[in-house]
Amino acid sequence: MKRARIIYNPTSGREAFKQKLPDILVKFEEAGYVTSAHRTRSKGDATTAATKACEDEFDIVVAVGGDGTINEVVTGISNQSYRPKLGIIPAGTTNDFARALKIPKSFEKAVDVILDNNIHALDVGQVNDCFFVNIAGGGKLTEVSYEVPSKLKTVLGQLAYVMKGVEMLPRFRPIHTRIEYDDEVFEGEIMLFLIANSNSVGGFEKLAQNAKMNDGLFDLFVLKKTNMAEFARVITAALRGQHVNDPNILHVQARDIKVVTDEKMQLNIDGEYGGVLPGHFVNLQEHIEFFLPTEDQQMIEDDPVKQEYIEKLTTEHDFEE
Numbered sequence: 001m002k003r004a005r006i007i008y009n010p011t012s013g014r015e016a017f018k019q020k021l022p023d024i025l026v027k028f029e030e031a032g033y034v035t036s037a038h039r040t041r042s043k044g045d046a047t048t049a050a051t052k053a054c055e056d057e058f059d060i061v062v063a064v065g066g067d068g069t070i071n072e073v074v075t076g077i078s079n080q081s082y083r084p085k086l087g088i089i090p091a092g093t094t095n096d097f098a099r100a101l102k103i104p105k106s107f108e109k110a111v112d113v114i115l116d117n118n119i120h121a122l123d124v125g126q127v128n129d130c131f132f133v134n135i136a137g138g139g140k141l142t143e144v145s146y147e148v149p150s151k152l153k154t155v156l157g158q159l160a161y162v163m164k165g166v167e168m169l170p171r172f173r174p175i176h177t178r179i180e181y182d183d184e185v186f187e188g189e190i191m192l193f194l195i196a197n198s199n200s201v202g203g204f205e206k207l208a209q210n211a212k213m214n215d216g217l218f219d220l221f222v223l224k225k226t227n228m229a230e231f232a233r234v235i236t237a238a239l240r241g242q243h244v245n246d247p248n249i250l251h252v253q254a255r256d257i258k259v260v261t262d263e264k265m266q267l268n269i270d271g272e273y274g275g276v277l278p279g280h281f282v283n284l285q286e287h288i289e290f291f292l293p294t295e296d297q298q299m300i301e302d303d304p305v306k307q308e309y310i311e312k313l314t315t316e317h318d319f320e321e
């Protein structure tokens, strides 16, 4: 009998999962799994529970929650020598990572994906002692209020919010930064940098179009020092995937990246506060095996609000060009 450990965050998203748990347990049991569930109690608890599931040699771990919960579970697994296969049931607010994997939003369909056993090993990002599945990055903000972690999430974690914050852009201040990526070096004043592991950075798939999740490579974006008008124009171009030859942006793929700043700069990891730089980013190639949807199970992106928002934003900035 295979054993499954469900780790769920009761506070994620609209808190709808806990009512569904009995049905989900039945589904796993009927498919031949012996199943147990752990309800997280606080921040960091999913990491401890995931490490314990490795030590107890569960065959699979199912992470139920949003990006924060998935990050914690991946963190708990990544340091272990025995790593169970990982299933995801999206139950958070934005679910960027589940979206990148095209995992359906319905709990039942997400369970079907796991039970269908379509397994692929994917890359995991490591920076210093932390791990990330989606994105890490940093930028110097002058506003003290953005030192608050939850605010940072809105600024850098989900790139969508970076865009929403065109009004926040003046608060980015250029910082002299040295970035070593594989055998090359960039040195100069930068507004922000992003290191993406998946191709869905805040749902903006065009930013890192060629990103693959099992090639051992990050997509590194560096936005160099610009004035306000340029900043808005460059970000808009990047979201449309039209930044390739833009002199204000460095976009390269690399396995190993070191970032050192002259002044204190906070690090953001999968949308949460992740300490301060310097940071050594290492791509752990095909580190965890995930249950992924087959082609006919893949969620078709249908997010009219976001599309409308991008349209509005990019049209507005056409006037500035």
Ligand SMILES: Nc1ncnc2c1ncn2[C@@H]1O[C@H](COP(=O)(O)OP(=O)(O)OP(=O)(O)O)[C@@H](O)[C@H]1O
Residues within 6 Å of the ligand: 009, 010, 011, 012, 013, 014, 040, 041, 042, 043, 044, 045, 064, 065, 066, 067, 068, 069, 070, 072, 091, 092, 093, 094, 095, 096, 271
């Ligand atoms: N019992 C709990 N009480 C309060 N917070 C918790 C509890 N269990 C986990 N957490 C924390 O809740 C935070 C948010 O969780 P999560 O990211 O899964 O949901 P979300 O914010 O709704 O979704 P998303 O990140 O996709 O927008 C995580 O940082 C996690 O550490």
